[in-house]
Amino acid sequence: MDDCLFCKILKGEIPSDKVFENDHVIGFKDIQPLAKEHYLFIHRNHSKNVNEMSRDDMAQVFDAIKEFTQSNELENNGFRVVSNINQHGCQSVFHTHFHVLGGEQLKGFGS
Numbered sequence: 214m215d216d217c218l219f220c221k222i223l224k225g226e227i228p229s230d231k232v233f234e235n236d237h238v239i240g241f242k243d244i245q246p247l248a249k250e251h252y253l254f255i256h257r258n259h260s261k262n263v264n265e266m267s268r269d270d271m272a273q274v275f276d277a278i279k280e281f282t283q284s285n286e287l288e289n290n291g292f293r294v295v296s297n298i299n300q301h302g303c304q305s306v307f308h309t310h311f312h313v314l315g316g317e318q319l320k321g322f323g324s
């Protein structure tokens with residue numbers, strides 16, 4: 214997708230601070246972190262949101278998140294995975310992405 218911001222990041226046309234990379238998935242730091250650690254994990258295949266993402270691609274993204282979080286303190290201390298979808302979900306970039314937040318005590322929902 215030529216006009217997709219995250220496809221441009223995948224192609225290296227826009228710089229990113231990568232923390233994970235394999236044949237299927239990349240993980241990089243969010244430019245406006247909402248927690249001490251805030252990463253975005255995306256599949257190399259473009260899809261608009263999780264409802265449009267294939268089951269295989271989703272599994273590969275979650276395998277990547279698992280591998281990444283097991284390789285550092287996130288796994289031990291805990292973390293949060295979020296994917297915002299469309300308007301009510303406040304999605305702003307329409308290439309499916311999973312926020313991985315942690316590195317500090319997060320607020321619970323409703324607290």
Ligand code: 5GP
Pocket residue numbers: 218227229230241242243244245246253296297303304305306307
């Ligand atoms: P959404 O609002 O769609 O769930 O999440 C989009 C995320 O992408 C936001 O947290 C925003 O800070 C991040 N973001 C937007 N533009 C860029 C960029 O150019 N580079 C990086 N690394 N993150 C970005």
Ligand code: ZN
Pocket residue numbers: 214217218219220221259260307308
């Ligand atoms: Zn894209």
